[in-house]
Every structure is written in C-alpha cells, then in structure tokens.
Amino acid sequence: MNWQDIARVLQLDFPEIPKLAVFFISLLLALLIGRYTPGIVRLIIRRFSPNQVTDLYENLIDPIRGAFKLAGTLILVSLSMAWLQPEYQSLFNFFSPFVDLGVIAGVAWLASRLFRQFVRVYGIDLLKKLGREADELLLVVETLVNVIIGFISVLAFAQSQRFNLIGLMASLGIGGLAVAFAAQKILEQLLSTVVLYLDRPFVPGEYIRLQDKQLGRVESIGLRSTKIRTAAKSTLIIVPNSTLMSMDIENVSRAKKVMVLLYMDFTKPLTDEDAALVRQVVSEGTDAVFGIDPGSTSIAFTGPPGREELNGARQRARVTFFILGSNENSIQLRKRLLELANETIAQRLSGYGIKFTVQEPTMYVESPVTM
Incomplete structure (x- = not known):
C-alpha cells in the first residue's frame, strides 16, 4: 500500500504533481543532502566498526571532505534524473551523458584521494611492519593506482553510453600493427614524447644537465624533439625525445x-x-x-x-x-x-x-x- 492507496481509502483527492516539478525538488534535495555525505559515511562506519570510527574518520575522511561532498552530490543528482523518464525522454537523453561523466569523474577523484590518504596514513606503517623501507616506491604505486582508476573510469563511461571501447581498441590494434612496422621510427619519437609528458622529468623553464655535462634551460618540448638553450654559449640544442629517454639527465631546478x-x-x-x-x-x-x-x-x-x-x-x-x-x-x-x-x-x-x-x-x- 502506497500513499495513493491511502488517499483513495480516505477519499482524499490530491492533484497530480508533474514529474518535472518532482525532478527539480529532488535535484534541490540532492544539492542539500550531498553536503552531508561525510557525516553519512561516518554513521555507516559507526554501524559496522564502532570502535574505530573516530580514527578512520579523522585520518581518511575528514581531510578529503570536499571529495566526499562532490561525489555524494553527483550520485544523488544522477538518481534524481529518473524522474525525467519517460515523459521527458529527450531532456533525459540530453543531460544524461553529462551527469554520467560527472558521477564517474567525481567517484574516480574520490577513489584517488582516498587511496592517497590511506597510503599517507597507513601505508608507511604497513611497510615498516613488513620490514621494508618506505621510499619513492609509495609514490610510484600511487601513480600506478591513479592510472588504473583513470582507465576504469574511461571504460565505465564508454559502457554507460553503450560505446564498445574494447572492441574498437581490438580492431584498431590489428590495423595498427601494420602501421607500426611501416613507421617505427616516427612512433618511437611520438611514444617518447608521451612518456616525457606523463613522467615529467623536466618541464619548459627548468635547468637540466645532460650527459656531456652541458647545463641548459629547457625552452620547449615538441612532438619529435626538445629544445635546450645552453647556459654557457646561449646556443640552442635540439635533442630527439627518444634520445632523452635513454639519457641520464640531472634536473638542477628541482634540486x-x-x-x-x-x-x-x-x-x-x-x-x-x-x-x-x-x-x-x-x-x-x-x-x-x-x-x-x-x-x-x-x-x-x-x-x-x-x-x-x-x-x-x-x-x-x-x-x-x-x-x-x-x-x-x-x-x-x-x-x-x-x-x-x-x-x-x-x-x-x-x-x-x-x-x-x-x-x-x-x-x-x-x-x-x-x-
């Protein structure tokens, strides 16, 4: 029995509320309730782990309250979109991709910040207990996890839009294999450029020292090569990115x-x-x-x-x-x-x-x- 059945038994006549109005009301509630997502998470932790609620909340949740609020608000907004169907299907189809993208991006950002906070608080102690040294490996692991989260987010968005991303990548892989043999040198340069942008061992404006002890300022990183202005003679050195990837470089600016x-x-x-x-x-x-x-x-x-x-x-x-x-x-x-x-x-x-x-x-x- 729902409220309509109760109204029928009591012979009460309520005017039917348009679903568009219900949508705007639920959207407003989503914006208001989403602000209290950290508190809701705290209540859930208290329900399943009452002895550790304060420790977990202060160490993991409270430092990233903003990420929890954003993710919670976007999820509630996504749920409120259900009121647009089926009367306002065109409006739903227009806003749905943007809402799905926001939800997936918000949850991915929350997962990344949560993992980073967990590593900062508990990862070092865990490595100490295992007899390992806490060094730059933690930062590498954090970067790999962020890449995995980003990859899963792309797949989730493609799946939500019924886009067969895996099939497209497989079909491109067969044809791309032939292209790779024909343009191996060009692809090597392009892949080296991608690695430079992802790893970022230096950026334009920083001073680096090459293997031949030349000190120079990075002026630009192009698709094929990097331009370096020497400090002594002020001449311009153009080094292929693939050569830089195989070279030991000292970044003086970041020291x-x-x-x-x-x-x-x-x-x-x-x-x-x-x-x-x-x-x-x-x-x-x-x-x-x-x-x-x-x-x-x-x-x-x-x-x-x-x-x-x-x-x-x-x-x-x-x-x-x-x-x-x-x-x-x-x-x-x-x-x-x-x-x-x-x-x-x-x-x-x-x-x-x-x-x-x-x-x-x-x-x-x-x-x-x-x-």
Missing part, C-alpha cells in the same frame, strides 16, 4: 632541500652522559630516515626556555637537519617518515629514563640547492 628545525625540551637537566646518549640516538634516528641528508644532523644543547644563558644546564636541545626531495609529494612523504622517526626516538630515550617534549610547530625552511 632543493628543506631545513628542519625543532626543539626538544627535557623534563630535567642532562648530564654529560645523557647528552652524549641523546646526540647518538637522535643522529641514528634521523640518518635512518630515507631522504634526509646524511650527516647533516646538528644538535646544540642550551638551558631551559627563557634561561638559555644558564651555565652548564642542558635542558633543551636544538636539532637541525636537511630533507632532500625533488617535488612536493616526496617532501610530504619524508615529513611523514620524520614523524615516525620522532616516535622511535622518544621510545628509545624513554627506555633510558630520558623524557622530553617537542615544541610545536616544527619549522620547515626551504633552501634551494645551488648550481
């Missing part, structure tokens, strides 16, 4: 290091033996982190905060070292590794009866590497 400055405040003054132990544990802990400049750790002991001039007192340590990285993702990964190293240092020193607190926030100062 940068971040100086980390933190203060350790101890609960009691340190003896000479304690100070030496702290110096050893901190040096070993930072040198063990992948991406920290080896031997750059410097530790200076002073008096307590506000009384640094106190003679002989060792109640505060100023620790400085350098993090090396080529891009923002690698720097963020090393900062996360540094947080884990701080926990390890605190545990080791606590075993010797030395307790401390780290002054917040930790200072990060970018310092470009000189040419």
Whole structure:
C-alpha cells in the first residue's frame, strides 16, 4: 500500500504533481543532502566498526571532505534524473551523458584521494611492519593506482553510453600493427614524447644537465624533439625525445632541500652522559630516515626556555637537519617518515629514563640547492 492507496481509502483527492516539478525538488534535495555525505559515511562506519570510527574518520575522511561532498552530490543528482523518464525522454537523453561523466569523474577523484590518504596514513606503517623501507616506491604505486582508476573510469563511461571501447581498441590494434612496422621510427619519437609528458622529468623553464655535462634551460618540448638553450654559449640544442629517454639527465631546478628545525625540551637537566646518549640516538634516528641528508644532523644543547644563558644546564636541545626531495609529494612523504622517526626516538630515550617534549610547530625552511 502506497500513499495513493491511502488517499483513495480516505477519499482524499490530491492533484497530480508533474514529474518535472518532482525532478527539480529532488535535484534541490540532492544539492542539500550531498553536503552531508561525510557525516553519512561516518554513521555507516559507526554501524559496522564502532570502535574505530573516530580514527578512520579523522585520518581518511575528514581531510578529503570536499571529495566526499562532490561525489555524494553527483550520485544523488544522477538518481534524481529518473524522474525525467519517460515523459521527458529527450531532456533525459540530453543531460544524461553529462551527469554520467560527472558521477564517474567525481567517484574516480574520490577513489584517488582516498587511496592517497590511506597510503599517507597507513601505508608507511604497513611497510615498516613488513620490514621494508618506505621510499619513492609509495609514490610510484600511487601513480600506478591513479592510472588504473583513470582507465576504469574511461571504460565505465564508454559502457554507460553503450560505446564498445574494447572492441574498437581490438580492431584498431590489428590495423595498427601494420602501421607500426611501416613507421617505427616516427612512433618511437611520438611514444617518447608521451612518456616525457606523463613522467615529467623536466618541464619548459627548468635547468637540466645532460650527459656531456652541458647545463641548459629547457625552452620547449615538441612532438619529435626538445629544445635546450645552453647556459654557457646561449646556443640552442635540439635533442630527439627518444634520445632523452635513454639519457641520464640531472634536473638542477628541482634540486632543493628543506631545513628542519625543532626543539626538544627535557623534563630535567642532562648530564654529560645523557647528552652524549641523546646526540647518538637522535643522529641514528634521523640518518635512518630515507631522504634526509646524511650527516647533516646538528644538535646544540642550551638551558631551559627563557634561561638559555644558564651555565652548564642542558635542558633543551636544538636539532637541525636537511630533507632532500625533488617535488612536493616526496617532501610530504619524508615529513611523514620524520614523524615516525620522532616516535622511535622518544621510545628509545624513554627506555633510558630520558623524557622530553617537542615544541610545536616544527619549522620547515626551504633552501634551494645551488648550481
């Protein structure tokens, strides 16, 4: 029994609401309810995992609330499109491809951000438990997963539009095989260009050093070759992209290091033996982190905060070292590794009866590497 049957029994006569009006009402509700998608997800997590709801929500969902809101809103908008059928079929056929594209793109973006957040929060700890070193492999895995998500998204959109993308690729593959043998050199150049754009070892405007130690500025990346302006003679070097792919190239512009400055405040003054132990544990802990400049750790002991001039007192340590990285993702990964190293240092020193607190926030100062 639905509301129409109830109205018939009670002899109530309601005017029939046009489906177009129902569509606009449901569209408005979708825009309003979609904003509360993170809260709905939190309720679902609480239903199936009540003990871990706070940890999962704060680590995985809250940092990417925007992606959840967008994906939830687009899914609800897609569901509201059902009210356009069959009376407004032409309107449905017009908007359906755009809505499907938005839903698939929104869900794909959410999946990519969610996997990235999972790797940042739990991936490093998981590798540590497995006895593996957390290095650039995490960034490579993240890139591969994003490529897979993008490929699945393209297939899903093609399937939603009843477009046989797999059959088209198979038919093109047979004919393309003959073309590949006829134009092998040209295809090699084009594929090298595609790899350069995807891998992005350098971009126009950056300085690179070639195998022959020539330093130059990348002016443009073409379909067949890359133009490099030398720094010494200001001449233009044109290098085929396939040659660059097989060459060891040093990107000078992306070489940068971040100086980390933190203060350790101890609960009691340190003896000479304690100070030496702290110096050893901190040096070993930072040198063990992948991406920290080896031997750059410097530790200076002073008096307590506000009384640094106190003679002989060792109640505060100023620790400085350098993090090396080529891009923002690698720097963020090393900062996360540094947080884990701080926990390890605190545990080791606590075993010797030395307790401390780290002054917040930790200072990060970018310092470009000189040419």
